[in-house]
Amino acid sequence: MQRGRTEAFSDGVLAIIITIMVLELKVPHGSTFKDLLPTLPAFLSYVLSFIYLGIYWNNHHHMMHTVKYVRGAILWANLHLLFWLSLVPFVTAWMGENHFETQPMAIYGFILLMSGVAYNMLQRTIIKSQGEDSLLAKAVGKDIKGKLSPLLYAIGIASCWISTYIAGALYIAVALMWLIPDKRIEHEVKE
Amino acid sequence: MQRGRTEAFSDGVLAIIITIMVLELKVPHGSTFKDLLPTLPAFLSYVLSFIYLGIYWNNHHHMMHTVKYVRGAILWANLHLLFWLSLVPFVTAWMGENHFETQPMAIYGFILLMSGVAYNMLQRTIIKSQGEDSLLAKAVGKDIKGKLSPLLYAIGIASCWISTYIAGALYIAVALMWLIPDKRIEHEVKE
Amino acid sequence: MQRGRTEAFSDGVLAIIITIMVLELKVPHGSTFKDLLPTLPAFLSYVLSFIYLGIYWNNHHHMMHTVKYVRGAILWANLHLLFWLSLVPFVTAWMGENHFETQPMAIYGFILLMSGVAYNMLQRTIIKSQGEDSLLAKAVGKDIKGKLSPLLYAIGIASCWISTYIAGALYIAVALMWLIPDKRIEHEVKE
């Protein structure tokens, strides 16, 4: 089975996840800027989740590009990743509605953590199926980012009970870490 | 007519069905883990439906792969399948909201049954259109799973009035039956 | 510009329209079959609209197949069609919620009428762009169905004030007229 439809389906699911989050931004009844203020926390959590889903789509895109045939194991590892990502709108809305309180922020971090774990599992499944001369294994290298992210999420979750600001800073830090392009990629762009 | 757009449309509909179910997970107003508890039944039914839709997408993917030209009969048999699957979010939400009570569980089973029947109808329509040397007919073989599933759903529906646990166990059993890869496929993966 | 992305975008919009209608089926609070009864009118209007959108997708699919290059005029005629179809979920929900009363049924018919008109406009735009040896013009022939449908919709709308049953029968009749395959197509299937 070739990768075309798996990509199309994943694109569809990711496009819907990223877009339906906007439905959780409840339209205020008043008509002044002040009436918009209560939706600010929901908006900020929307921005963070939008960036995260953008990163996932971007990386998913690159990773699947190395796959020729999608076997059952890859297919289910992919659905497993989509499952955790599909919960992002729910935890984004909960975190936004409760103004970044301790427990919603911890759950948000937990979904990020599980998504990261699922992504790593998908990556390992693909590498295993590609055999020794794995394209993906070479591209990923030591995968420092991939190993660091779950650790930072875990620290972020734990720190929710100390200060939600630390947790928030960590969640943003991981996003930035993935946003800033690798030197190798930057190099290519400059050429 | 080639199969490209039928696949794309089916992928789109399946991706949307699998994702909008998350909109039925109502965001709780409180901000503690305890406030999440009431959404647990809805979450569990979401997980089950997510797996079912994943299985359908997976099998649909394989089945359509054997089709070269999509004739009118295949097209409508496909829309018929999508119709029943489109009702999954509704019955998932109803079952979740009512904590797996008798009648919502029976209706959930009924939609699973009708989806299974519609899938079998689509399969037969494709086989008929492929003629004697049908690729799909060979791949499907005796189709024990395909024949067993509707039977198990029917028993599941009836057992709702005896014990919803039996019904739940049967619905999960059918999902597992489809999740566990065939020996032939496993063999391929190991190679 | 080639037709690929126009098809993909139209597929996306049609897939979403057909699926979000299910979100208008409000999940009942009670847990018995009796509690489902009030959603029956909404369900019936969902079924009718699902069939209509299926027909539109099916015909759109065939029609676009004859197009090689999508020029601005075709593109906007296509968006015009999608606009009217995008209102189907709204009028479906209104008609269902009000148990097929006079004015909601008339508005439903009006949206069907406008969709039909928009489809005919798109068809004419494509034929014009293809020049004298138009593939589509030959395929469409005298287009009796295409000319009859708006007439039947208009009679249906007017008849809402006499009897909503007549209107309903006419809306269903038009759907059936499109569902029953042409003799020519049937012939192909039998081969």
Next chain:
Amino acid sequence: MQRGRTEAFSDGVLAIIITIMVLELKVPHGSTFKDLLPTLPAFLSYVLSFIYLGIYWNNHHHMMHTVKYVRGAILWANLHLLFWLSLVPFVTAWMGENHFETQPMAIYGFILLMSGVAYNMLQRTIIKSQGEDSLLAKAVGKDIKGKLSPLLYAIGIASCWISTYIAGALYIAVALMWLIPDKRIEHEVKE
């Protein structure tokens, strides 16, 4: 990385944005035409936003057609554009619900402005990546429309406090400016 999946993902997001706006058209409870009247402002803002998103999809379509390889910078510039466009349903609903009052109309204009700016940024990113013999740079030329639009949006936003009719007229004017095909394109169509 080739442009296929970036187009597919963008198509998906734009298709969903354009369609979920319809979910904000709240179905009235009454069953007469009079009951539809309160949804008229929401409907009008839906029409305007539908046209805007249609224009964006159309132009995005053309622009991406000149791209061969999607580098990181283009990818993120594209996601940035989709981010602002994803807020259109929210501001459309707010503007519609508040009957085109001053501040909702200003915010609506602000989202249009930011979308226009994001589009220009994406355009510049693509031109930069294509080098001196940029196809897009030639196609765009002096890009008078692209430069005029943000200016007109800005004037529109400011004029909300003078008269929302002026603002509305300006928002419609920009849409018309993009709808009316260039002479060059018209020429092609006439051939």
